[in-house]
Amino acid sequence: MNNAFFHVGNQFHAGSQISTRMRFSAATPIGTIVDGYDPVGNRIARNLDGNPITWSYDDLYRLTGQQKAGQVCTYTLDGVGNLKTMWEGGNFPRTFTHDAADKIVTMIEGSNLTTYTWTGYGALSSETTGTATTDYSYNGQDQLALVTPPGDGFPTTYAFDGDGLRRSIQTTNVNQDPPGLDITTMVWDGSDYLLLNGPSSDTVVLTLGGEIVSSGSFDLLPDSLGSVIGDIRSGQEPRVPFSYWPYGTMLLSVVQPSFPFLFVGSLGYYYDSADRDHVRARELMKKTGRWMQVDALWPEERAFEYANSSPITRTDPFGLFSIDSSCNGCSCKSSLDSILRNTCGSSGSGGVFGLSDRLWREIFECARMRVPSTCPTPTGGSWQTLRNCIKGTCSGSKKVICQTCPYCAYNTCNTSNPGNPSQPSDIVVCVNHICTQSGGWDPGCGCQAFGGKCGGSKGHEGTCMMLHEMAHACGFCSGGQCDQLWSDAIACCIINRLYR
Secondary structure (H helix, E strand, O other), X not given: OXXXXXXXXXXXXXXXXXXXXXXXXXXXXXXXXXXXXXXXXXXXXXXXXXXXXEEEEOOOOOEEEEEEOOOOEEEEEOOOOOEEEEEOOOOOOEEXXXXXXXXXXXXXXXXXXXXXXXXXXXXXXXXXXXXXXXXXXXXXXXXXXXXXXXXXXXXXEEEEOOOOOEEEEEEEEOOOOOOXXXXXXXXXXXXXXXXXXXXXXXXXXXXXXXXXXXXXXXXXEEOOOOOEEEEEOXXXXXXXXXXXXXXXXXXXXXXXXXXXXXXXXXXXXXXXXXXXXXXXXXXXXXXXXXXXXXXXXXXXXXXXXXXXXXXXXEEOOOOOOOEEOOOOOOOOHHHHHHHHXXXXXXXXXXXXXXXXXXXXXXXXXXXXXXXXXXXOOOOOOOHHHHHHHHHHHHOOOOEEOOOOOOOOOOOOOXXXXXXXXXXXXEEOOOOOOOEOOOOOEOOOOOOHHHHHHOOOOOOOHHHHHHHHHHXXXXXXXXXXXXXXXXXXXXXXXXXXXXXX
């Protein structure tokens, strides 16, 4: 970060969304964004240094339009979140068709027909427009490994490590004679970019509080969504040349970006091409507003839908689940400790200790009815083992580990000793962007699937999350996706009896 005096100041409205973001060089403001929100938290208006933008939504809070000088767009969607039409200022809208598994089959734009094919495990395999076909190949972990362009174009190769992080990009430098290979390698700090070793120079990437603030000699100027709209270099005037359509396609700019962090770039979206961004676990196809691979958390998350079809309000920095863009890395531990105390009760009373044996029987039967018949009852699973284990876990010291990870919460599913977790005093929870600026629980940030499934859990999403992890620790698992379904069902059935 070259300019030691560059910083960002945020103001928040009552719903904890960023309402005003100002950029300063020393004490001098160099840009101001003022955002407006509706009562449910959708970003509906913005004033960027005096230039107004408004957005509209349907009854399911999905983006349907944008009004901005020179940047008007409209979207229509079907009942399950697939984009039917996308018009982003061109001469013709894009019209999409989908199969029963929500995969795009065709796109029509004017007289151009594009057809799509998919692998057997749900990753985009090819797109063909006229006689031009682009092919996509994947490694065994469903990560994009090779892009082969039409005709005589040169392929691009991507390599990954066992931790799932992308480690290199190999392209062909056509400006050399003969053409040679250009390789960029990535060094990571946890799940944050640290260093980009390019073919001609190395770039240090600085991340503070979960947000990329500089790339090499450029300090990034992000908006409140996380998209980089400009940059500043030491000794030079700031410039704000970049703008994007809602699903990430970049508008033409007279300034060519000197870094790969553009659309939601401050959160780690990596610009691969005009059509694609790499977002850790998956690839975002910006021109279709969809992911190229099935979500690893499916069916808890939609297979291909990006950001709950609300790309102006929500982001998905791990390519796994969307979060409200206002949730930006505050400390959650005190909130989680409070949730755990409320879940368990205190001194052996209240919370789960206040549930009678009759209610524990109801909870177990409730969970068994919620889980599909294809998921067998876990070994040793009964209402007694569930009761004893949850109470036993609550009787321990109840340590909560708060850290950043690509899940809203995590605990190992204990199958070796059902009903008796190996560490009953510990609830190991990874946390990423799931609390408000004041440290309270925000049900709009992460873990929202619990609130959608638990019926009466409105306002108790944190408790649902904690109970879900307890069920994992207690060994209520029967393999694969059933592990998640059993833990979801147990959490929901307990919460509905705690707060009904």
